[in-house]
Amino acid sequence: MSAAALISRTRLFTTSASFLLHAQCRSRATRPVTLAMHQVRSYAKPVKKSKDKGKEKESADVPQSGKKTGKGLSTDELIPASQRIPASADYKAAETKMQGVLEWFRKEVAALETRATGRVTPAVLAPVRVKLPNASDARGVRLEEVATVGVKEGTTLLVTVFEEHSLKYVEQAIYDAKLPSITPQKLDNRTVKIPIPKPTVETRNALYTAASRQAEDVRVQLRKLHQALLKKADVSKHSADFSTYQALSDKLMGELDKILAHLKKATS
Structure with missing residues (x-):
């Protein structure tokens, strides 16, 4: 083989080797990049917290006045314990008796008022x-x-x-x-x-005095009926129903005072 041919082969071999080495290095350089792309994590976009979240939760738990809650109950429909009326037969019977006593007094006073007006x-x-x-x-x-x-x-x-x-x-x-x-x-x-x-001033005063005596008798009867109700229903001063029973007595006593006050005005 001549020297020129030998030199030509050597150059060809060198060029091929350089090309292969360059391709291998290029392949190695791009491989880490590909792996790195597979290792990138994806994160969801953070959700902005609402400032009214706490208020919404609070409003869901606490019923607003005049508005329906989740269970369909309005605060306007709630009844205080002092105003709840027991459904017991004893309570109803006592209430009827006490109302009857008050109505009797109302009629008596009406008759006295008629006389006072002449x-x-x-x-x-x-x-x-x-x-x-x-x-x-x-x-x-x-x-x-x-x-x-x-x-x-x-x-x-x-x-x-x-x-x-x-x-x-x-x-x-x-x-x-x-x-x-x-x-x-x-x-x-x-x-x-x-x-x-014809009624005189003394007569009108006497009529009011008679009504006042009757009013005291009515108060005594109302108190007795009230005490009998508490005893029969076994209601103590510290029980939940005491305020309700007491409210009934206070209401009737208040009506009694109004009837007597009206007569005083009519006879004065």
């Missing part, structure tokens, strides 16, 4: 209770159960009994009622008349 009506004799012999009720019966009461000439009451033998008991009952300026006068075996004079 009007003559059968209601003037409403407080009269007639005690008949062998009667089942020791307190007596109402006057209209044994007699009729009419008005004559706008100034006189006429009482006519159903049976003659009961007239004396009716007369006595009118006296026992201690109605101011009321004096029965016998006309015949079945009738008495009662002239009603």
